[in-house]
Amino acid sequence: MSLFISTAHAADGAPAGGGMEMIIMLAVFGLVFFFMIYRPQAKRVKEHKGLMSSLAKGDEVLTQGGIVGKIVKVSDEKDFIVVSISEGTEVTVQKGAINAVLPKGTMKSL
Numbered sequence: 001m002s003l004f005i006s007t008a009h010a011a012d013g014a015p016a017g018g019g020m021e022m023i024i025m026l027a028v029f030g031l032v033f034f035f036m037i038y039r040p041q042a043k044r045v046k047e048h049k050g051l052m053s054s055l056a057k058g059d060e061v062l063t064q065g066g067i068v069g070k071i072v073k074v075s076d077e078k079d080f081i082v083v084s085i086s087e088g089t090e091v092t093v094q095k096g097a098i099n100a101v102l103p104k105g106t107m108k109s110l
Contacts, residue, residue: 048096051098051100051101052095052096052098054101055071055074055081055095055098055101056071056074057071057072057073057074058070058071059071059101059102060101060102060103060104060105060106060107061083061098061099061100061101061102062098062099062100062101062102063083063093063097063098063099064097064098064099065097067083067085067091067093068085068102068106068107068110069083069084069085069091069107070083070084070107071083071084072084072090079094079095079096080092080093080094080095081093081094081095081098
C-alpha cells in the first residue's frame with residue numbers, strides 16, 4: 001500500500017506452539033523462586049526465632065539500631081526485654097529487634 005511500509009500477511013495456519021512448553025517454563029520459574037527466594041528467607045526466619053527463644057538474662061546482645069547491651073529482664077508473656085546499656089541506663093526493646101547475641105565480655109572490650 002505504502003512506499004515505506006510493507007504489507008503484513010498472516011501465517012498459513014501453522015500451529016502456534018503447544019501448552020506443554022508453557023507448563024514446563026512455569027515449573028522451572030517456580031523451582032527457581034523456591035530455591036533462590038523462599039527457602040533462604042525461611043531459613044533466616046527459623047534461625048531468628050531460635051535466637052529470640054534462647055534469649056536469657058545476662059546475655060550481651062546487639063540490637064538492629066546498633067545498641068550493645070546486657071539483658072536485665074526477659075518477659076515471656078510479652079515480646080519485650082530490658083537491656084542495660086551502661087550503669088543506670090536501661091532500654092526496653094522488642095525481642096524481634098535483637099540482631100545477634102554477642103560473646104561474653106564484648107561490652108568490656110568496647
